[in-house]
Structure formats: structure tokens, C-alpha cells
Amino acid sequence: NAGVTQTPKFQVLKTGQSMTLQCAQDMNHEYMSWYRQDPGMGLRLIHYSVGAGITDQGEVPNGYNVSRSTTEDFPLRLLSAAPSQTSVYFCASRASGGTYEQYFGPGTRLTVT
Amino acid sequence: AQSVTQPDIHITVSEGASLELRCNYSYGATPYLFWYVQSPGQGLQLLLKYFSGDTLVQGIKGFEAEFKRSQSSFNLRKPSVHWSDAAEYFCAVGRNQAGTALIFGKGTTLSVSS
Numbered sequence: 001n002a003g004v005t006q007t008p009k010f011q012v013l014k015t016g017q018s019m020t021l022q023c024a025q026d027m028n029h030e031y032m033s034w035y036r037q038d039p040g041m042g043l044r045l046i047h048y049s050v051g052a053g054i055t056d057q058g059e060v061p062n063g064y065n066v067s068r069s070t071t072e073d074f075p076l077r078l079l080s081a082a083p084s085q086t087s088v089y090f091c092a093s094r095a096s097g098g099t100y101e102q103y104f105g106p107g108t109r110l111t112v113t
Numbered sequence: 114a115q116s117v118t119q120p121d122i123h124i125t126v127s128e129g130a131s132l133e134l135r136c137n138y139s140y141g142a143t144p145y146l147f148w149y150v151q152s153p154g155q156g157l158q159l160l161l162k163y164f165s166g167d168t169l170v171q172g173i174k175g176f177e178a179e180f181k182r183s184q185s186s187f188n189l190r191k192p193s194v195h196w197s198d199a200a201e202y203f204c205a206v207g208r209n210q211a212g213t214a215l216i217f218g219k220g221t222t223l224s225v226s227s
Contacts, residue, residue: 033214040122042203042219043157050213058214090157092214100145100164100212104157 001026004105006091012111013081021076021108023091029103030096032074036060036087037107043090049074050096081112115140117206119218126194127226134189134221136178136204145207146187147215148178152200160202163187164212174198199225 007022025032033048035058045058049068063085065077074093078085088109092102116139126132138144148160161172168180178189187204201222205215 031211031213035215035217040219042119042217043205043215045208045214045216048208048214050211058208059216094212096211099162100207101159101162102147102215106156 003027004091004093004103006089006105006108008108009106010109012113013078014113015082017081018077018079019081021078021089021091021110023074023076023105024072025074025091025093025103026072027093027095027103028071029093030071032068032091032093033058033102034064034066034074034076035090035092036085037090038087046076046089078110081110083112086110086112115144115206115208115216117204117216117218119202119204119221121221122219123222123224125224125226128196129193132189132191132194132198132223134202134204134223136187136189136218137185138187138204138206139185140206144187145212146178146180147205148172148176148187148189149203149205150174150200151203151220157203160189164207194223194225196225196227199223 004025034046035043047066049055091105094102118137145164147162149157204218208214
């Protein structure tokens, strides 16, 4: 199986444009989450989901929307991109039981000009 | 609220020397703790995890970490560092008892000198 996949790998947006970062997993994991990584800040949780139809906010949710219509997919939407959203975005998933290990995707590098 | 502190932003260690990276957490109950490593331009790789049992945890690549509840610490150690260990290291704690997501520290960059 492919694990956690993210598309696109790179994206450049102009201020005010909208876009969706895609995240999919084929491990039938209930929990999925989105993080952003900025230099010197570590990874910060944006939104997470504990199952289809259930989402909640993390540490830095402003400017981002999510939905979870299927177990496999957890897209992250930027409705009106701002330069402050320039970052590397990671999606992760894990099963609801077991060892609590999060599986991370390869990341999307987003630049907003 | 849960939080993770990694006091050292950057550490330089000579190749072959021992390594200890510090991590302190704030969490009300028994935490789920993790160490991840990230090489430049790469994704995150799990080194080791703790969620119950033996407080000394062994991981991949010769790393180990010790959970000390009294000190709210989960320090990462390696007895002999290799040049390939140069990377950024992140400590993380489960966001809640279910561990649905993680709270990360800001990371420690490890440089290895020859």
C-alpha cells in the first residue's frame, strides 16, 4: 500500500487565491491530521479528524478549512491565501488503537507571493 | 494545555561522542511521547515512542530515550554519534489521552563534526 500521499509536492499561489491540498491514506486509519512546519517553530497542528464527518481545530486553524467525507481523504483548503501561510504542510494518519504511531506524508511546500 | 519544550535549538557533537537531546513536556495524565527525526528536505521518521511499560525505550538507529515522570522529561540518547545522524530532531506528545494528534516541540538541530 502507498501509506499517506499528498498532492501537490510544490505549489506557488498569489495572495488571495484559493487552493486545496490533498491528503489520502490507504491504511483505513480513523485519525488524520494536518500540520504546518515553519523554521524554528517545529510542527504545529492545524486541524484533525477522528473519523468521517468529524473534525476539530488544532493550534493554528485560522485561514484553513477541512472536511472529512470519507475515511481515506482529508483535504485542507485555503480560501484566501496569505503570505503568512507560506510553509511546508504535512498530513498524518494513525489507527484508533495500537501503538499510537502517526504516519506522515511527504509534505507539500507552499509559497504564497 | 499540553506543551513540549526542547531547550536546545542547536547542538554540535563530535563524531563518535555521545549525544543527549533534552525534551520536557507538560501534560496532566500519562503522556504518549515520541521522537522524530527529519533530514534536510525530507519527511519525518519515527525514532521511538513511549506510551506505557518500561521507561527506557529503544528505537531505531541505536537511539534510546528515558521517560522520567518526576522530571517531566523524555530525553533522547545515543552512545556514539555518526555523521549521518546530523538532522533535526523533534520531540512530541499526544494531544489527548486518545493521541488523536501530536503537539511538537520546536526541534533541535544536530550537527556532527569530524
